[in-house]
Amino acid sequence: MDAHPPKSFQSFPVMQYTTYQFRIKDSTSGKHLTRMGYSCNFVWNYCNEVNQERWKKFRKTFTNFELNKLTAGCSKDLGIAARTIEAVCQEYADKCKQHKMIRLKWRSRKRSLGWVPFKGNTVKVKDDTITYYGHTFRFWLSRPIEGVVRFGSFTQNSKGHWFVNLTMEVADSGRIKTGKECGIDLGLKTIATLSDGVEFSRENLTKKYEKKLAMAQRARKKKRVTAIHAKIRNKRRDWNHKASTRLVQEYDRIIVGDVSSSKLIKTRQAKSVSDAGWHGLKQMLAYKANRLGVEVRVVKESWSTVTCSSCSKRTGPRGLGHLAVREWVCSSCGSTHSRDVNAAKNILLFSLSGMTGQLREASTI
Ligand SMILES: [Zn+2]
Incomplete structure (x- = not known):
């Protein structure tokens, strides 16, 4: 751990981000999350393909903004929220930039673990349920949730279990000094x-x-x-x-x-x-x-x-x-x-x- 608090700590003392992970109950995750994961793979692979083609022809790659435009309007066909498609595009563009690549690994059904990102305003969290794009999933509420969901994702582990990760914006901890x-x-x-x-x-x-x-x-x-x-x-x-x-x-x-x-x-x-x-x-x-x-x-x-x-x-x-x-x-x-x-x-x-x-x-x- 660093001796100094991270920079975000010093410049934004009021708001902090915390990520919680909860295991989704298997009985409710079922085929929906898996199918949504496939749709995200589809968007990812599409980005990968068009990016390569553009590079071949014009020696240029797509930015996040352009990818958003290209993929706009297919939310219904894919059965995932429009904001999820945006999030996939953003992740793709960020990864390309980060690794200075024009082509990333394909996401396949067999090799890739399921991943469905989302923005905070596309989900509704109530008690131990999360509603996303018309589907309600129940999770094991292992700890109380505080704050506002900013963004998050559904992810799968190697055993096939699904989890929901919620990145929450929490107001200043509000910890009152106890003097002890x-x-x-x-x-x-x-x-x-x-x-x-x-x-x-x-x-x-x-x-x-x-x-x-x-x-x-x-x-x-x-x-x-x-x-x-x-x-x-x-x-x-x-x-x-x-x-x-x-x-x-x-x-x-x-x-x-x-x-x-x-x-x-x-x-x-x-x-x-x-x-x-x-x-x-x-x-x-x-x-x-x-x-x-x-x-x-x-x-x-x-x-x-x-x-x-x-x-x-x-x-x-x-x-x-x-x-x-x-x-x-x-x-x-x-x-x-x-x-x-x-x-x-x-x-x-x-x-x-x-x-x-x-x-x-x-x-x-
Ligand atoms: Zn003594």
Whole structure:
């Protein structure tokens, strides 16, 4: 990620674009989307053909404007919205320009995945349905939709499932500052423990699917193995998304320790370490914070578990061997600590005083 916010951020602080993707329910996508995809291929290939011919005769190519004129009026015959045809032409012209080509790849029914672009005003989105050119498709509303649809597309993946991608114009996030800050201790049993005692945990996904995975592997069912891996990945990602969103909404300033999974991966907990997915969580935190103007920092977390957060003497349990110790009493000041909350408190303290290690930009996570 870039250290500076993207340019569009600086010059247009009020409006932002966000793209959402939703899976269309198979029962409603049916043949309509596939047929519309074919029509888009037809427009694309037509552009490709006329472009080549013009080049052969006049050594000139068509601009987007000219392609629009050529393809105008065939919306009804093709069964797609006029604005979709325009969008295909635009994409074609842009790609030609970008790659400095007069001829692009043909879009074929067999090789190309379905693609139907549209402009925002050609679709109507209501709850979990989207109406496009007289057809209503239902999708899995996996998250609330905010803002106005500017443009979007229906796309198909290699498994043949259809998705709708909506690029929304969202007014300024409107995030009200909460004035709260927190340190986060990333762990295995509890994935994130905050300095104020809040815990974020989930089941160990690797463990949960271990048996199923082993069974599929023994039976040499390659497809099944891939599917299970995909499921674990999706679940972990989904959890990370939810946790990071909650964090950036609640805190103005978030400090994370630079926990090294490479050190822990050599221990008996290797599986849990890779299951925790700290890296993904940190990355999501960084980009979401950037979007909302929240500060995320990484601080060196050495000594965070050993140091007492009340008197800052190093009286806590040491080393990997003491990972089992969940609670301890400081021998110097007598305060009782929960191991993880104490570590999180220290991470926050380190960032304030610069006691241990240096602060680093969130982008270097
Ligand atoms: Zn103490």
